[in-house]
Amino acid sequence: MRGKNFGFVAGCNSGTDALILSLKAAGVNRGDEVITVSHTAIPTVAAIVSAGAIPVFVDIDPATWVMDVRNVKAAVTPKTKAIVPVHLYGNMVDVHAIKKILRELNRGDIKIVEDCAQAQGSTLQNLQAGTIGDFGAFSFYPSKNIGALGDAGAVFTADESAHKKILSYRNYGQKDRYHADVIGGLNSRLDEIQAAVLSVKLKHLHTWIAQKSRLMDAYRTALADTPLTFQTVTQGCSPAWNLCVVKLDENFSRDDFQARLLDAGLQTLVHYPLPNHLQPAFKNFCRTPLPVTESLANQILSLPFSHALDESTLNKITAIIKSVAAQLK
Ligand SMILES: Cc1ncc(COP(=O)(O)O)c(C=O)c1O
Known part of the structure; x- marks a missing residue:
């Protein structure tokens, strides 16, 4: 599906899967490093480890309680493949600052996966959470600002080829029926009943x-x-x-x-x-x-x-x- 003010959205089974699918589409492989924070819900880190990567923890800012972007540069190594800034409790990480650091390091290969499980509707300089980095991973667990009746999630990306990979990864690795094109596929569809509930709740x-x-x-x-x-x-x-x-x-x-x-x-x-x-x-x-x-x-x-x-x-x-x-x- 194509979103209005950003690229593409793929529904999936949960916020954890949204992170895993994003990391897979970002090309994260076994042994790669992914920079994130320790002060987050367990699924942020569980997803990184499930994608085969090594989580590299950086400290948070004492006032904003989210990733202290001043710690990112020192954590980047040749093995770094992605960064997962977590927009915690609704407050956002300065993703623009991370992008600037990566430009200065000439590391455009490092993908940014925003963990937006707790930031549906938050904005940074008028840009929606999940649309500033390469991927936005959302959870619609019932306790979130829009919650389904059970588990649900979604991935935003402006990159059409990454979006297509996500569609394959969430569907057993199949590009279309009975044609597997990627290894490591999951069953991570967004249940129709949850999608119907979310579409009603979205209006509120x-x-x-x-x-x-x-x-x-x-x-x-x-x-x-x-x-x-x-x-x-x-x-x-x-x-x-x-x-x-x-x-x-x-x-x-x-x-x-x-x-x-x-x-x-x-x-x-x-x-x-x-x-x-x-x-x-x-x-x-x-x-x-x-x-x-x-x-x-x-x-x-x-x-x-x-x-x-x-x-x-x-x-x-x-x-x-x-x-x-x-x-x-
Ligand atoms: C920051 C954060 N990331 C990821 C997740 C995982 O979402 P889900 O429970 O939908 O898998 C959550 C949910 O609790 C969360 O709070």
Whole structure:
């Protein structure tokens, strides 16, 4: 399918598959290196490893909580085949800055696969997430800004030949029926029922994004005088918030704070408590210390956040948080 303001879209089974299909179409092979962050959902890294590549972790920016592009240059080696910037919680990585670094290094061969699972509708300098790099990998898991009733995903690319490869890879490696043209094909079709649900929900995306934006502003205002800080928005980004994540001041224990909130009737989550480079499956891939990632993972918590949240419920939530935070002092 051809998109309106960008190249081509291929539906697939999940965001994880969208990443794997993109990496395959980018020509990533066994032993190639793919630069990404450790502070992301496990599937980002699982997809890189499933594509046969070695994840090379770079640290995040202490304010924006996404890939610190200043770390990219030092991570590039002759084996680097792709970079996966992750647009986390709705905020975006400065993909333009990564492209500039690759131009300066004369490494136009390195492909950029934007992980947009949490950034449906976010823009950077008015360009949609997923349309700035070579590939945009989207998830429509039910918790995303547009969620299907089950798993679903999509890959955007402006490169027609890469798009055709993705169509083959998602269909057992077949170019057309009974003709396999690529090795390593999957069964990763987008289920018709999920596609029908998504096409209805798509009409509401902008309304839901606007509501989440109002809720985020209300959280930021209400919690301004607490030991909680919010993610700084990357310059030029207009985020479509997927999650509302706050960081507790390092003088306090996040686990204690979370337990006190729960006692007061408020459940919170942590996205994500153990960074990928410390996960048993991936720890052997860790090459450099990632102090910003580790300290953030210890202090963050995710507040209730949905387009369906109303203002009076949000006020009750912030009242609980403020009273629990006051006890910490
Ligand atoms: C940042 C990120 N990348 C990739 C994925 C994988 O998406 P899916 O669950 O649709 O496979 C997710 C989903 O949780 C995610 O949050």
